[in-house]
Amino acid sequence: MDSAFSDQEKAALSEFRVAIADLIETFDDYEAHNENLIRWLRAKELNVQEAEAMIRHSMKWRDENDFKRFRDLPVSDYYLEKLPFRPSGYDKEGALVIIIPVIKWEMSLLTKSEHHAELTTYIFHIMDKLYHYLKATSTPEKIRTKVVLIIDIEGFSLQELLSKHVIDFFVELLKLYEAHSPERMKAVYVINISSFFSVFWPVIKPFIQTRTLSKVHIVGGGPEYWKPAILTGIDPRELPSEYGGTNSAHPAAYSNDKGETWPARAAVMSPGKFVTAVIPARDKFVTGFDLNVGNRISWNFKTEFYDIGFSFMLNDVPMFPSVRADGHVFVQDGCVDIVEAGTYSLVFDNTYSMFRSKTVHYAIEIEDKVEPEE
Structure with missing residues (x-):
């Protein structure tokens, strides 16, 4: 990674490491990496003395506020x-x-x-x-x-x-x-x-x-x-x-039950798995499934020429923000591991279109049992 640093930055890093050697002894490999240390130097225009004062003040502040x-x-x-x-x-x-x-x-x-x-x-x-x-x-x-x-x-x-x-x-x-x-x-x-x-x-x-x-x-x-x-x-x-992305099963916000673990993502499905539905203007297309705890449902969908409204529902309640997805730009995907038995539905919504029908190509996979990840 050092190749990304200028000669001036490399020289400043060497001096900085000596100046804060006592702090580096308490750091782990991530904290002590040059990619992290350079941040303090760049914030002070490579002034080693000012960067040292800054990092020491911050470490003291973190201790006083018991960041651990x-x-x-x-x-x-x-x-x-x-x-x-x-x-x-x-x-x-x-x-x-x-x-x-x-x-x-x-x-x-x-x-x-x-x-x-x-x-x-x-x-x-x-x-x-x-x-x-x-x-x-x-x-x-x-x-x-x-x-x-x-x-x-x-x-x-x-x-x-x-x-x-x-x-x-x-x-x-x-x-x-x-x-x-x-x-x-x-x-x-x-x-x-x-x-x-x-x-x-x-x-x-x-x-x-x-x-x-x-x-x-x-x-x-x-x-x-x-x-x-x-x-x-x-x-x-x-x-x-x-x-503007493709994740149609993205949580609405951070939650403690997710923590630092990203939700599962659907794979890109082969063209042969897609089926087609034409949705008239001011109408919806709904496909539903009775799923049990341990199931995993994954989907891909795309549209021809225009966007489409999309929701994933549990017992008629949206599990994620309902969106107008750019299925005509990127193939959309979603994946949910079922933790509550019920009726789950994919809803393609064209009710906002006054005159234009929409063509949706979609593929759905349901796995009977998904083992929890280690």
């Missing part, structure tokens, strides 16, 4: 409901992709002073979870240190954006990130922006360091603009269907 206690603790279910996030996958260079659905963030309520300590603890906990996602999926050959954020602000109100509590929270969050997770952020995509954002952005922008600011991509317009922007660096298989 988070490792085996579940995240607060209350705050996960109020401030959800979605680990999605990895970009083409191995950075962890996180989706923040801001419309679901109850910011005005939670950023008031009486919630401040609990909210700060929640943010610390999430920072620790992201760190362990990266560490758990790293190998000696490929060290993951970066995160890509997709911040979806659709529906976020002007009242929320301009609340003093909300602004103070975002400013504090930025300061925490830049002080204790330097150069962790690879890119930020802000999508589904409204006219309100032009009021909020100038307020918070001065608090963002120039180096971080250069990684922020504000993508105006509808999905036809922001989906291609996201997909330039992220393979569609690493994104939920509603964000």
Whole structure:
């Protein structure tokens, strides 16, 4: 990996390692890897003395806040409901992709002073979870240190954006990130922006360091603009269907029962397994199955020329966000291990189309018993 560093960075790394040798003795191989150490140097423009002061201050801060206690603790279910996030996958260079659905963030309520300590603890906990996602999926050959954020602000109100509590929270969050997770952020995509954002952005922008600011991509317009922007660096298989990807069985948010384990994914099925359905305008096509605990159901589907609404239901209740999937662009897939017996249905929804029928090609596989993964 050293070949990715400039000669100046290699020299600074050598000096930095000597300066913090006592800290490195306490680090594991992941923490002590050059890919992690270089972050502190780049944050300080390769100034070894400033980088040393920064990392020592951060290590002290982590000890004072007892970061180790988070490792085996579940995240607060209350705050996960109020401030959800979605680990999605990895970009083409191995950075962890996180989706923040801001419309679901109850910011005005939670950023008031009486919630401040609990909210700060929640943010610390999430920072620790992201760190362990990266560490758990790293190998000696490929060290993951970066995160890509997709911040979806659709529906976020002007009242929320301009609340003093909300602004103070975002400013504090930025300061925490830049002080204790330097150069962790690879890119930020802000999508589904409204006219309100032009009021909020100038307020918070001065608090963002120039180096971080250069990684922020504000993508105006509808999905036809922001989906291609996201997909330039992220393979569609690493994104939920509603964000231009192919995963139609993506959990709506992080949950403690999933932890650091990615849900199973369906394989790409052979063309001979597909059957065809033509769905008239303003109509749905439903195919259902009675499944038992231990079954695994997998599906692929694609459309001709146009998108299609899609839901996967348990007893008529959606298990994942219902989406308008770009089946005409990428083959969509889904996979669910059944933990509750019931009637499961795949619903192809064309009710939003006033005049146009849709042709769907789909394949479904059901395995009788799936052994739990070790």
